[in-house]
Amino acid sequence: MKKNAKGLEERRHRIGYLKKFVKPGKIVEFGCGKGLVLEFLSTNFPKSLIIGIDKSQARLEELAKKRLKNVIPILVDITNPIFLNKSFDTALFIASLHEIFSCQGKRKVEESFRIAHNVLKDNGTLIVQDFLKPLPKLVEMGFRNITTHKRFLRFAAEFKARKVRFQKTTNRVRLDIAGALEFISKYRSPDEADWQEEMNETHFFFTKKDYETVAKKTGFTIINSLKLAKDKDWWSDIRKDIEFEAEYQWLQLVLKKTKGR
Numbered sequence: 127m128k129k130n131a132k133g134l135e136e137r138r139h140r141i142g143y144l145k146k147f148v149k150p151g152k153i154v155e156f157g158c159g160k161g162l163v164l165e166f167l168s169t170n171f172p173k174s175l176i177i178g179i180d181k182s183q184a185r186l187e188e189l190a191k192k193r194l195k196n197v198i199p200i201l202v203d204i205t206n207p208i209f210l211n212k213s214f215d216t217a218l219f220i221a222s223l224h225e226i227f228s229c230q231g232k233r234k235v236e237e238s239f240r241i242a243h244n245v246l247k248d249n250g251t252l253i254v255q256d257f258l259k260p261l262p263k264l265v266e267m268g269f270r271n272i273t274t275h276k277r278f279l280r281f282a283a284e285f286k287a288r289k290v291r292f293q294k295t296t297n298r299v300r301l302d303i304a305g306a307l308e309f310i311s312k313y314r315s316p317d318e319a320d321w322q323e324e325m326n327e328t329h330f331f332f333t334k335k336d337y338e339t340v341a342k343k344t345g346f347t348i349i350n351s352l353k354l355a356k357d358k359d360w361w362s363d364i365r366k367d368i369e370f371e372a373e374y375q376w377l378q379l380v381l382k383k384t385k386g387r
């Protein structure tokens with residue numbers, strides 16, 4: 127998880143898009159981390175009962191320090207079904223599916239959708255926000271300083287999720303857009319432990335079609351699908367180090383559990 131101020135601002139902005147789709151009542155966030163989304167939900171839906179699930183004790187301890195009144199944290203793996211069927215009005219996966227994909231594989235992503243489907247009441251809402259893999263395309267990326275260039279070479283050597291193939295020119299590289307975006311989303315890792323974690327994680331794992339296919343296969347109807355671009359401030363900060371034309375996007379999918387499925 128990114129800890130710099132621009133990154134945090136950007137995440138808060140993106141979380142704002144959830145508001146009009148959340149059905150109040152009983153809400154569960156799968157993969158809540160330190161509780162940025164839960165803070166938002168707790169403030170905007172004060173009468174709801176909100177459960178946050180995460181497998182990281184350290185992150186849940188950070189969440190506990192926030193003392194959110196209507197929030198209950200539970201330390202468990204998302205892929206363990208622990209709730210009764212049809213008990214929630216809204217379920218959310220916010221920036222957690224790419225981690226499930228990276229550590230546990232595509233099958234567990236599908237299983238997570240099924241678990242969310244089971245725990246939702248009929249007509250309940252599932253909201254997904256995560257990175258959006260672009261269609262394959264060769265792009266060029268330039269480096270404005272040696273530190274960033276060296277960081278890229280380290281990334282290409284150490285990224286374990288898949289091989290990063292690139293061609294070198296002076297001060298520039300040519301590579302597939304997903305590799306470029308992986309680098310851009312990771313190169314400001316604040317410390318070595320975070321860097322090591324990021325080297326095992328792929329962010330750009332599913333295209334829009336991949337998300338929609340899993341959603342339909344697991345019994346959801348798509349209500350709303352929105353591409354969320356990273357904001358201009360975030361990009362202008364990145365462009366101090368990197369010359370790069372494309373933008374990178376997130377997907378917000380709002381899904382409904384159809385009655386009887």
Ligand SMILES: C[S@@+](CC[C@H](N)C(=O)[O-])C[C@H]1O[C@@H](n2cnc3c(N)ncnc32)[C@H](O)[C@@H]1O
Nearest residue numbers: 157158159162180181182203204220221222225
């Ligand atoms: C990138 S963080 C996002 C946190 C929060 N949703 C947010 O947007 O600020 C992803 C979180 O998902 C959790 N996570 C990943 N896989 C998980 C799993 N299988 N079970 C429970 N939590 C998981 C991680 O521990 C991490 O805290």
